[in-house]
Amino acid sequence: MTTTTAQRQSVVPNARLTGVGILRSEWTKTRSLRSTVWSFIAAVVLLVGVSALISFATADNWKTMDPGERAGFDATSTSIAGGFLAQLAIGVLGVLLISGEYSTGMIRSTMSAVPRRLPALWGKVVVFTVVTFITMLVSTLLAFAIGQQLLKSTGASVGFGDPQVMRALVGAALYLTVVGLLGMGLGALLRHSAGAISTLVGILLVLPIINAFLPADLQRTIRKFLPGEAGQQVLMVVPNPDALSPWAGFGVFVGYAALVMVVAAFLLKRRDV
Amino acid sequence: MIEVDGLVKRYGAKTAVNNLSFTVKPGIVTGFLGPNGSGKSTTMRLILGLDAPSSGTAMVNGRRYADHRAPLAEVGALLEARSVHTGRSAYNHLLALAQTHGIPSSRVTQVLELVGLQEVARKRAGKFSLGMGQRLGIAAALLGDPATVMLDEPVNGLDPEGILWVRHLLRSLAAEGRTVFVSSHLMSEMALTADHLIVIGRGELIADTSVQDFIDGASRNLVRVRSPRMAELAQLLATTGGVVTTVEGGVDVAGLSAAQIGDAAAANGIAVHELTPLQASLEEAFMDMTRDSVEFHAVDADAPTAGVTS
Numbered sequence: 243m244t245t246t247t248a249q250r251q252s253v254v255p256n257a258r259l260t261g262v263g264i265l266r267s268e269w270t271k272t273r274s275l276r277s278t279v280w281s282f283i284a285a286v287v288l289l290v291g292v293s294a295l296i297s298f299a300t301a302d303n304w305k306t307m308d309p310g311e312r313a314g315f316d317a318t319s320t321s322i323a324g325g326f327l328a329q330l331a332i333g334v335l336g337v338l339l340i341s342g343e344y345s346t347g348m349i350r351s352t353m354s355a356v357p358r359r360l361p362a363l364w365g366k367v368v369v370f371t372v373v374t375f376i377t378m379l380v381s382t383l384l385a386f387a388i389g390q391q392l393l394k395s396t397g398a399s400v401g402f403g404d405p406q407v408m409r410a411l412v413g414a415a416l417y418l419t420v421v422g423l424l425g426m427g428l429g430a431l432l433r434h435s436a437g438a439i440s441t442l443v444g445i446l447l448v449l450p451i452i453n454a455f456l457p458a459d460l461q462r463t464i465r466k467f468l469p470g471e472a473g474q475q476v477l478m479v480v481p482n483p484d485a486l487s488p489w490a491g492f493g494v495f496v497g498y499a500a501l502v503m504v505v506a507a508f509l510l511k512r513r514d515v
Numbered sequence: 516m517i518e519v520d521g522l523v524k525r526y527g528a529k530t531a532v533n534n535l536s537f538t539v540k541p542g543i544v545t546g547f548l549g550p551n552g553s554g555k556s557t558t559m560r561l562i563l564g565l566d567a568p569s570s571g572t573a574m575v576n577g578r579r580y581a582d583h584r585a586p587l588a589e590v591g592a593l594l595e596a597r598s599v600h601t602g603r604s605a606y607n608h609l610l611a612l613a614q615t616h617g618i619p620s621s622r623v624t625q626v627l628e629l630v631g632l633q634e635v636a637r638k639r640a641g642k643f644s645l646g647m648g649q650r651l652g653i654a655a656a657l658l659g660d661p662a663t664v665m666l667d668e669p670v671n672g673l674d675p676e677g678i679l680w681v682r683h684l685l686r687s688l689a690a691e692g693r694t695v696f697v698s699s700h701l702m703s704e705m706a707l708t709a710d711h712l713i714v715i716g717r718g719e720l721i722a723d724t725s726v727q728d729f730i731d732g733a734s735r736n737l738v739r740v741r742s743p744r745m746a747e748l749a750q751l752l753a754t755t756g757g758v759v760t761t762v763e764g765g766v767d768v769a770g771l772s773a774a775q776i777g778d779a780a781a782a783n784g785i786a787v788h789e790l791t792p793l794q795a796s797l798e799e800a801f802m803d804m805t806r807d808s809v810e811f812h813a814v815d816a817d818a819p820t821a822g823v824t825s
């Protein structure tokens with residue numbers, strides 16, 4: 243060849259795919275979807291609002307409760323009981339953050355920009371973990387503060403400084419975050435919103451019901467290790483003799499979520515997008 | 516530069532791409548042609564590593580796409596299937612892609628202007644028309660100022676002004692020394708845009724040729740001749756080396772150019788009323804070439820359909 247093409251000067255000479263870049267990108271993706279923002283708002287409203295309602299109702303019923311019930315009363319977990327519903331909002335959000343990329347085709351853009359694939363998944367995991375933990379921790383503390391005010395009349399209310407309370411509040415935020423990560427793992431594994439949401443709801447809400455049909459001994463043993471049951475011990479203050487200890491239970495729950503995520507990551511690397 | 520070597524892709528029992536090898540060179544526009552389902556989109560996904568090949572390799576600028584340090588600066592691709600979250604604005608979509616590579620937001624604004632979407636940059640991509648979606652895809656492809664640009668049917672859904680714009684864009688990208696690889700069904704469009712052609716059918720390579728050679732090979736080199744002294748002239752042309760076929764109102768001559776025929780007639784004082792070089796249209800040539808490998812034939816409207824009696 244006799245013609246020489248002058249070396250083209252790139253408009254973006256410093257372009258490099260980096261981990262920090264992926265984190266920034268995933269943060270932009272998270273904040274730029276209305277559905278994501280609304281799911282977070284829903285989780286916060288459920289956690290703070292429903293918890294307040296439950297605390298109010300409990301205080302109202304206090305006089306009708308027998309001494310046995312009062313002895314087993316957990317003022318901390320009652321004041322954050324809205325977490326039961328908030329977990330669904332967070333879990334569904336975790337699913338949608340990934341399955342939504344598959345349903346819209348966005349995943350092809352994501353995987354073209356990050357062709358090694360796994361860094362994109364880890365980027366999502368990190369951003370989601372940080373954002374969810376912070377919002378859920380703030381909401382939990384707020385729900386607790388409001389709830390304890392409402393429970394004052396019972397004489398059974400507790401404060402931030404009481405034993406086990408801070409562990410339970412931080413534990414609640416951790417539990418909710420891991421529910422979201424479990425949703426994310428299921429979304430990445432199944433790649434369909436409806437299937438992954440149903441599976442998540444099945445794991446958290448339907449498994450305990452199925453378990454209730456088993457013979458009593460077996461039921462008690464299995465119950466301890468059900469994901470939701472195990473995970474929720476970390477937000478209890480009054481210990482339950484039939485359950486795992488708070489951190490052991492939470493560890494089991496994290497184990498389940500990690501298992502789902504590892505299988506999802508393995509398949510993400512291998513499957514066609 | 517794209518180098519595809521022995522590429523095979525099977526989906527279950529279906530072989531979408533079968534032992535495909537070709538090279539796409541920088542500095543020119545290379546058209547990628549083939550009938551529906553011939554494997555063009557699949558080949559492009561294999562090049563990007565979105566699908567894993569059953570065997571063979573696809574290299575871009577000397578490496579596998581995933582092995583580059585700045586993939587978006589190596590290959591900018593527009594895929595056939597929509598690849599944008601419908602709930603996100605065009606700006607945020609491009610920003611999220613740019614951020615992975617540390618590309619500044621000023622570049623996002625720049626490509627949005629380039630494709631003419633600056634007015635609707637903050638609108639949700641789900642509300643975009645087909646052509647606007649296509650423009651957004653092209654903007655994403657150009658984001659990293661890539662050395663190789665690979666577009667799957669870029670003019671799909673574009674208005675005439677948009678088609679013209681894409682044609683100019685492809686030519687100028689190639690003139691800047693980039694590798695430009697673009698798929699299409701339209702041979703006539705490729706004749707205007709491309710310098711080189713890669714034609715596939717049923718996942719296999721049918722032709723790897725310059726557009727000029729394709730056009731030369733396609734023309735049947737027939738000349739339509741009419742004359743008041745037709746029989747006499749036909750006789751004369753046959754003895755001068757032409758192959759003469761009688762058609763309605765004249766003859767078709769093969770083997771002689773229009774100039775040779777005209778000169779021969781003049782030398783013998785024979786008047787000529789028509790002297791027309793006939794070229795097969797490029798679409799006809801393309802269909803001739805790929806006929807045996809078309810999978811989805813339309814049923815001819817007036818041909819009797821099996822099982823139907825009238």
Ligand SMILES: Nc1ncnc2c1ncn2[C@@H]1O[C@H](COP(=O)(O)OP(=O)(O)OP(=O)(O)O)[C@@H](O)[C@H]1O
Nearest residue numbers: 526529530531549550551552553554555556557558
């Ligand atoms: N993910 C997939 N799973 C199964 N089959 C597939 C898949 N992708 C493509 N195919 C099949 O592979 C063949 C090639 O498809 P491809 O989309 O690559 O063709 P194409 O040349 O791009 O066609 P068109 O001109 O219509 O866009 C088709 O028969 C298609 O059905």
Ligand SMILES: [Mg+2]
Nearest residue numbers: 555556557595
């Ligand atoms: Mg196609």
